[in-house]
Amino acid sequence: MRAVVIRGFGGPEELRLIDVPVPVPARGQVLIRVEAATVNPVDVATRSGALAGAGLMPPREVIGIGWDLAGVVERTGPGVTGLRPGDRVIGLSDRLDVPLGTQADQVVLDADAVAAAPAGASPVEAATLPLNGLTAVQALDRLGLSPGGTLLVTGAAGAVGGYAVQLAAARGLRVTAVAAPADEALVRELGAAEFVPRTARLGEAVRALVPGGVDAALDAASVGVAALDAVRSGGAFAAVVGGAAPPPLRGIRVFNHWIHADGGRLRDLAALVEAGALTLRVAETLPLEQVAEAHRRMEKGGLRGRLVLTP
Structure with a gap:
């Protein structure tokens, strides 16, 4: 072979x-x-x-x-x-x-x-x-947001970011998506409630939409401290690229998420695909x-x- x-x-x-x-x-x-x-x-x-x-x-x-x-x-x-x-x-x-x-x-x-x-x-x-879906869902699980919470997703038009937007929206989270201006329609279709172009100064732009900052961020584009500035003090921040986690400023819980195989969680994702809730x-x-x-x-x-x- x-x-x-x-x-x-x-x-x-x-x-x-x-x-x-x-x-x-x-x-x-x-x-x-x-x-x-x-x-x-x-x-x-x-x-x-x-x-x-x-x-x-x-x-x-x-x-x-x-x-x-x-x-x-x-x-x-x-x-x-x-x-x-x-x-x-x-x-x-x-x-x-x-x-x-x-x-x-x-x-x-x-x-x-x-x-x-x-x-x-x-x-x-x-x-x-498998890889991108599990990365998104495992990072969201660790962020631990409840329905009604606010989440920033960078790289929202990419593979991991797109899954994160859809999965978060399905959990009842209010998603602010960061992507190229040309991708606004796509990420809104995936479930984003708010959109910020990646060329914007994130902290200011996101806080104008979500006063005080979002509860958490899933950084799929390795934006780092610029995305951290959009998170409220005491919030949470997940970096999904190794070594991309910024310092835990303002009491924010910051972690690098490292993917691991999980057949049970993969079955859950497959079921969401079958239900039309997740786009391949x-x-x-x-x-x-x-x-x-x-x-x-x-x-x-x-x-x-x-x-x-x-x-």
């Missing part, structure tokens, strides 16, 4: 599509035939060496690329219940130090990192849900062998939705 790996850090030219043996599921694991795998910023950070430079992963001769997928269960390991060969699933690999990622023909995942794919969604669409957005689909081109497009920015590779 084929898999995308790197053997050194650098630009997209470091990506290799190599032949490797089909992995074997151990106890509590499943072998999945990959139908679609999403390209995410963490893949670019892995390939470039940024994560290794930050001390988040040790040296390894071969590093696998890819975090989330949609596919079909091929085999189950001992002790697996609730999943059978032929089941269509979505799943997440949340480890950095792996020789094989999800950008491959087949991959082994822990069964508790997998959930049934949302009915009615294509594999390409479904593959965009695909920027473009490319064959697996064009992974380097996908990384180039990711680095250019400006995508609305995710790039998806199809083995």
